[in-house]
Amino acid sequence: xxxxxxxxxxxxxxxxxxxxxxxxxxxxxxxxxxxxxxxxxxxxxxxxxxxxxxxxxxxxxxxxxxxxxxxxxxxxxxxxxxxxxxxxxxxxxxxxxxxxxxxxxxxxxxxxxxxxxxxxxxxxxxxxxxxxxxxxxxxxxxxxxxxxxxxxxxxxxxxxxxxxxxxxxxxxxxxxxxxxxxxxxxxxxxxxxxxxxxxxxxxxxxxxxxxxxxxxxxxxxxxxxxxxxxxxxxxxxxxxxxxxxxxxxxxxxxxxxxxxxxxxxxxxxxxxxxxxxxxxxxxxxxxxxxxxxxxxxxxxxxxxxxxxxxxxxxxxxxxxxxxxxxxxxxxxxxxxxxxxxxxxxxxxxxxxxxxxxxxxxxxxxxxxxxxxxxxxxxxxxxxxxxxxxxxxxxxxxxxxxxxxxxxxxxxxxxxxxxxxxxxxxxxxxxxxxxxxx
Amino acid sequence: xxxxxxxxxxxxxxxxxxxxxxxxxxxxxxxxxxxxxxxxxxxxxxxxxxxxxxxxxxxxxxxxxxxxxxxxxxxxxxxxxxxxxxxxxxxxxxxxxxxxxxxxxxxxxxxxxxxxxxxxxxxxxxxxxxxxxxxxxxxxxxxxxxxxxxxxxxxxxxxxxxxxxxxxxxxxxxxxxxxxxxxxxxxxxxxxxxxxxxxxxxxxxxxxxxxxxxxxxxxxxxxxxxxxxxxxxxxxxxxxxxxxxxxxxxxxxxxxxxxxxxxxxxxxxxxxxxxxxxxxxxxxxxxxxxxxxxxxxxxxxxxxxxxxxxxxxxxxxxxxxxxxxxxxxxxxxxxxxxxxxxxxxxxxxxxxxxxxxxxxxxxxxxxxxxxxxxxxxxxxxxxxxxxxxxxxxxxxxxxxxxxxxxxxx
Numbered sequence: 001x002x003x004x005x006x007x008x009x010x011x012x013x014x015x016x017x018x019x020x021x022x023x024x025x026x027x028x029x030x031x032x033x034x035x036x037x038x039x040x041x042x043x044x045x046x047x048x049x050x051x052x053x054x055x056x057x058x059x060x061x062x063x064x065x066x067x068x069x070x071x072x073x074x075x076x077x078x079x080x081x082x083x084x085x086x087x088x089x090x091x092x093x094x095x096x097x098x099x100x101x102x103x104x105x106x107x108x109x110x111x112x113x114x115x116x117x118x119x120x121x122x123x124x125x126x127x128x129x130x131x132x133x134x135x136x137x138x139x140x141x142x143x144x145x146x147x148x149x150x151x152x153x154x155x156x157x158x159x160x161x162x163x164x165x166x167x168x169x170x171x172x173x174x175x176x177x178x179x180x181x182x183x184x185x186x187x188x189x190x191x192x193x194x195x196x197x198x199x200x201x202x203x204x205x206x207x208x209x210x211x212x213x214x215x216x217x218x219x220x221x222x223x224x225x226x227x228x229x230x231x232x233x234x235x236x237x238x239x240x241x242x243x244x245x246x247x248x249x250x251x252x253x254x255x256x257x258x259x260x261x262x263x264x265x266x267x268x269x270x271x272x273x274x275x276x277x278x279x280x281x282x283x284x285x286x287x288x289x290x291x292x293x294x295x296x297x298x299x300x301x302x303x304x305x306x307x308x309x310x311x312x313x314x315x316x317x318x319x320x321x322x323x324x325x326x327x328x329x330x331x332x333x334x335x336x337x338x339x340x341x342x343x344x345x346x347x348x349x350x351x352x353x354x355x356x357x358x359x360x361x362x363x364x365x366x367x368x369x370x371x372x373x374x375x376x377x378x379x380x381x382x383x384x385x386x387x388x389x390x391x392x393x394x395x396x397x398x399x400x401x402x403x404x405x406x407x408x409x410x411x412x413x414x415x416x417x418x419x420x421x422x423x424x425x426x427x428x429x430x431x432x433x434x435x436x437x
Numbered sequence: 438x439x440x441x442x443x444x445x446x447x448x449x450x451x452x453x454x455x456x457x458x459x460x461x462x463x464x465x466x467x468x469x470x471x472x473x474x475x476x477x478x479x480x481x482x483x484x485x486x487x488x489x490x491x492x493x494x495x496x497x498x499x500x501x502x503x504x505x506x507x508x509x510x511x512x513x514x515x516x517x518x519x520x521x522x523x524x525x526x527x528x529x530x531x532x533x534x535x536x537x538x539x540x541x542x543x544x545x546x547x548x549x550x551x552x553x554x555x556x557x558x559x560x561x562x563x564x565x566x567x568x569x570x571x572x573x574x575x576x577x578x579x580x581x582x583x584x585x586x587x588x589x590x591x592x593x594x595x596x597x598x599x600x601x602x603x604x605x606x607x608x609x610x611x612x613x614x615x616x617x618x619x620x621x622x623x624x625x626x627x628x629x630x631x632x633x634x635x636x637x638x639x640x641x642x643x644x645x646x647x648x649x650x651x652x653x654x655x656x657x658x659x660x661x662x663x664x665x666x667x668x669x670x671x672x673x674x675x676x677x678x679x680x681x682x683x684x685x686x687x688x689x690x691x692x693x694x695x696x697x698x699x700x701x702x703x704x705x706x707x708x709x710x711x712x713x714x715x716x717x718x719x720x721x722x723x724x725x726x727x728x729x730x731x732x733x734x735x736x737x738x739x740x741x742x743x744x745x746x747x748x749x750x751x752x753x754x755x756x757x758x759x760x761x762x763x764x765x766x767x768x769x770x771x772x773x774x775x776x777x778x779x780x781x782x783x784x785x786x787x788x789x790x791x792x793x794x795x796x797x798x799x800x801x802x803x804x805x806x807x808x809x810x811x812x813x814x815x816x817x818x819x820x821x822x823x824x825x826x827x828x829x830x831x832x833x834x835x836x837x838x839x840x841x842x843x844x845x846x
Contacts, residue, residue: 030474037472
């Protein structure tokens, strides 16, 4: 394949007007992105007493069940994942009859407290009205039956599946009076990777006597979901949690604080201050100390990072915030892989464009990237890639697996330390001083 | 089927893809949402099929579906052709593109004018039947699309038809088959469509002296080769010592080559040694828990294991097929219409020798002796390539299971 030809098809960030302008590197993909069905599965897996009922083809249902047997908090063969398998008859005449029969069996055998009714591509093409079927089932069985639509042809990857499943939970939440609000309780929304209990933010909250209520999709119960409106504030740790947080704000008056995995120390400081304001906790001095430590580390790192060219893949951090931070450190983005464009008014996009205009492309297609490296010649790669393959092209992989269970200044520190390590290694490689490993 | 608690039956689309993926020099391009491709890779891996620049997806957008726009497919075909230079690209439809009626045959027809690769449309969207039908289509496609020209007959060479990665321990079975054919007749393997083959080898399928057919799904392909090239075939696999003897004689009859007497003598000795197992069977028949067996799997393997158990005198009281029985002479093999029925049949079995997949084994009572003989695997991995179910070594292994079973009764 010709790398220059592949690049010639891509748009630069400054020329993008909407997500549709972000093109795939190639039309033929391998393995391609995960679908929202997987996202829905991951999210329901985190609600320990909820059942996942997938309505789809043999393939969709087979792979989902197989994945749940192996993990995703479902545990074992007899787990909480069930399916209704569609055949040609259902495609022609609709799935209602089969779904009703299956649901009756499900209620008899598993007696679930809540069911997430997850539709897949085929149903969304045939237009079966699963929302009304869910309503009917909810009325009939008097349990929450929540439809979640996971057609892949409308989305880029699995994240919308997590987002929509999490958002659907609002219908299970019970309203509370002002007096019932627990001012020492927070909900955590959007923790899709790692454990919140292992983060710096968690330690800080616990130290100040704050209790954690609902953690969606990180691991919760239906009871915690029902009681979610009693929390003082929602902490949104990934933007996939925003739709639910916004709905809860409108419906229950629960405010939210955006507390993503920020790379830039000032963003972490800002998030902490906003959160502590809601919780009426005074930790100004403590925060300032942690912040200054990160700022000093960043200043020192600039000496090593300045001039480093990189290709950005899919990481645990927020794409544009992380890229803006790296630009602020003197690094140059050559290509950013992303599935979303936040709009020209996004402050991070603006900041990146003030200095550079990198190519953008959809993620999860690493095969043709090999040819792109030869043209762009980056020093670093951030995201999932084969380390040995990169090193053969004198590119160093920046690791991020340890960031999953981080939130707070520990993210900034870990990011800076890893970037510096990788940059030093890249300089040694570029100088032709041989293989390090 | 209504509620599915465990794994549903894989579709015809899945069956056809895993059959086609085995062809070296060919690429499978799925025209559909990417998620299915991504999800499928781990299953192929479990079967020992590693897609290495041989499987791609186009993905699909809502616009493509609404407008019937095939530009994405055209671009993908061009890219693969230019970038990887495969001899063949199988363009496989998905459930979504089948429903909207995407004309992949038409696209392949006009695109072939500009590609170096041959384009073969596979219009199997997952709604015609299950994987057994898909494999049948796959074998037919591999044989009828490639074995079309006159070829020179090669001496002492055979093809294997009906081998598939979807059969647990198939690589081991092929290893044993090679050993039997080499030791018995000094024959070597030419091609194994659906498992190990290349475009070049498929074009020369007609050069073999005999075709060995392991699965009923490949019979039509064998008949085609017989009609086109006059190549005779032997249907059935060598299960059990007695079954292996019969099978070797069948091959000998068809090829006209006598079986190596040393191999025959070895098998006769083995067969004599198993006489005690028949005696155990009649002794235990009077006990409270009489010996009985259950087999869950694909029809061809159920027949093979039934022969094994017949040789040792254990009656098989339940035979459940994993796939549809349409087009099969099923005999006493059943395919329960509902999963619930299958679960109940398996759960009521106690003190039985059970051959099956790990979910079926999980459902059987703990008093049973359980032997993993088919996919899907849940707890274990397939690593060994020298532990067959067929031939002499296969029977040796299965007898060990029979022995353990008597220990439980």
